[in-house]
Structures are given as structure tokens and as C-alpha cells.
Amino acid sequence: MLVKDIMMRDVVTVSPFDTLRDALSLMKTHNLKCLVVEQQDPHDAWGLITYTNIVKTIVAENGDIDLINVYDVCAKPAIGVGESLDVRHVAKLMTHNIVKRVLVLEDNRLVGLVTMDDIVGTVLDLLE
Numbered sequence: 314m315l316v317k318d319i320m321m322r323d324v325v326t327v328s329p330f331d332t333l334r335d336a337l338s339l340m341k342t343h344n345l346k347c348l349v350v351e352q353q354d355p356h357d358a359w360g361l362i363t364y365t366n367i368v369k370t371i372v373a374e375n376g377d378i379d380l381i382n383v384y385d386v387c388a389k390p391a392i393g394v395g396e397s398l399d400v401r402h403v404a405k406l407m408t409h410n411i412v413k414r415v416l417v418l419e420d421n422r423l424v425g426l427v428t429m430d431d432i433v434g435t436v437l438d439l440l441e
Contacts, residue, residue: 314399314400314435315396315397315398315399315400316394316395316396316397316398316399316400316403316417316425316427317396317397317417317425318400318435319400319427319431319432319435320396320417320424320425320426320427320431321425321426321427321428321431322424322425324349324423324425324426325339325343325345325348325349326348326349326350326351326423327339327348327349327350327351327362327383328350328351328383329350329351329353329360329382329383329384329387329389330382330383330384331382331383332378332379332380332381332382332383333367333370333371333378333379333381333382333383333386334378334379335383336348336362336367336383337364337367337378340364346363346364346365347361347362347363347364347414347426348361348362348383349361349391349416349423349426350362350383350384350387350389350391352421355421356421358389358390358391359389359390359391359393359416359418359421359423360383360384360387360388360389360390360391361387361388361389361391361414361416362383362386362387362388363414366386366387366388367386370385370386391414391415391416392406392407392410392412392415392416393415393416393417393418393421394406394415394416394417394418394427395417395418395419396417396419396424396425400427400432400435403415403427403432404429404432407429407432413428413429413430414426414427414428414429415427
């Protein structure tokens with residue numbers, strides 16, 4: 314099975330200059346646990362920000378979610394894979410790097426997102 318067979322294609326992005334409140338609002342609106350952080354130019358890296366990153370930052374720094382920007386908290390660069398890669402390799406990559414999400418890129422253009430939940434769900438479906 315390939316990444317393109319299980320990836321989420323409708324990915325929600327956020328500007329690195331948005332506040333954490335903006336990011337949380339997007340997550341709530343779309344019922345998501347992470348957002349992809351946009352590039353600043355075509356040669357820039359993509360990033361990821363998660364609900365957990367935001368909560369940890371707020372707690373650790375007694376932060377005001379209106380004063381902290383996404384770029385202060387996000388993981389950048391995010392790990393990216395191609396859509397023609399076998400899902401087994403992606404699972405190994407994610408396990409080795411202890412990440413739950415990877416971007417799917419084509420020539421540094423965002424085409425999707427794969428989560429560990431997507432992979433586990435696919436494996437469970439195959440076992441039924």
C-alpha cells in the first residue's frame with residue numbers, strides 16, 4: 314500500500330505569523346489536532362504545530378496565546394515523504410523519529426498528510 318492510498322488530502326494550513334489563539338481556533342473549527350505551518354517562500358520548509366505543542370507552551374511559559382506566534386512553537390522543518398512511498402517505510406520512519414505525523418510533498422509542494430492513526434487504521438482494516 315502506498316502513501317497516496319491513505320493520506321489526508323484536505324490539509325488545513327496556518328501562517329507562522331498567526332497567534333496561538335488563531336491556530337487553536339482553526340483546530341477547533343476543523344476538529345483537528347494539528348495544522349501545517351505554511352512556507353514563507355517556495356524554497357522554505359513546511360512546519361507542523363500540534364495541540365500538544367500549544368498547550369505545553371502555554372503551561373510552561375504562562376503564555377498569553379495572543380502574544381505568542383505559531384513560529385515560536387511549531388516544529389520546522391517537518392518530515393516529508395513522497396506519495397509513492399510504501400506505507401511500511403513511512404511507519405518505520407515515523408517510529409524511528411518518534412513522530413505521529415508526516416507531510417506528503419511533491420517537489421516541496423504540500424499534497425497531503427499522513428498520521429500514525431491513518432497507518433494503524435489501514436493495518437486494522439486489512440486484518441479484518
